Amino acid sequence: MTDDEWRVEVELDEEEHGNALGERMRTTDLDEEARARLGRHAIVTRDGPRLFVYADRETRAREAERLIRELVAADGVDARVALTRWHPIEEAWKDASLPLPVDADERDAERARRDAAESAEAEREGEFDWHVRLELPGRGEAVELEHRLEAEGVPVSRRWRYLLAGALTEERAEALAQRLRADAPAGTEVSVEVNPSDLPSPLFVFLGARG
Template structure:
């Protein structure tokens, strides 16, 4: 069970600039508190930008940060905030009630994530990340279960999975392995960890997203 929250942002001519800002190490560090399992996932489809989060608090923090950025840049953005309803299988308003069994699974998931975060805190952060863009949310959920059964700990946001790796060689080896196991039409990429990029960034007292944590 994964708790899916989504911002759908109609950005018109400012979509590319918005995505660049959302993927900046400063913003990701502030919104995720540098914890791997608090990852935001950003994607873009033309003039529409999507931001996926694992908790309501994180999604709301991202919404507030984006709104403040848009105001400062003079962008006219329309932000739609929704929560995935697993029984209805559609995006609904954030306060829509969930059935009791869904709420119970969400509580179990929150406990699992808390345990995994503690494990991450006790060790070094992942230096690299493997990102998997799957054809659908359903296939992402099934593939997440498969990878967990194999002893891996992916983070899922909607139809995306992210896995950490200690170095580039391990990340590329993991990506090759995942490419061989993932459903057809999945896209696998390797990128540097946002947490590490933030830690190694040059000091910038004018970083645009400074102070936007939740």
């Protein structure tokens, strides 16, 4: 068993080409060598004009890439074909020519890229997986702390004297909460909570609970 993950990505100009190519990948007669190299467990999925073939070994992924290029050429359609590899630390499909990280510095670099991508996505969508909730003694203190957190680059929302700061992970939320317990004005209540996607906005729940 291997944890290595490979994917052939195919982007066609028209959706019907994706239907036809996917069906041919599932039913085409392969020679014995191709069948052995591709394996019996390659998975083919389709999303409109995009086709994906998943494999657990590089040799099988490259065989799938070769087969797809042959089928595309035989059909005379335009397609962009790329071989990618899953990088588990960065949690991203990347070009197969890029090796997996092998030392601590490279692993840290992938974590940094993952965190930056997750942060950008969370800011675009306005949702974070974890939140630090703060109830301050008064509105003035809340406004001052809101401005300070914004200057630090912390995503924060304020309603009256209540603040909600977003965090990507529980560890980051706990670290932020610990710092704010020491730095926030006396009397500030600080707590950490998860933000399940199937629940209403935590800001709404937080303020609603206070009436």
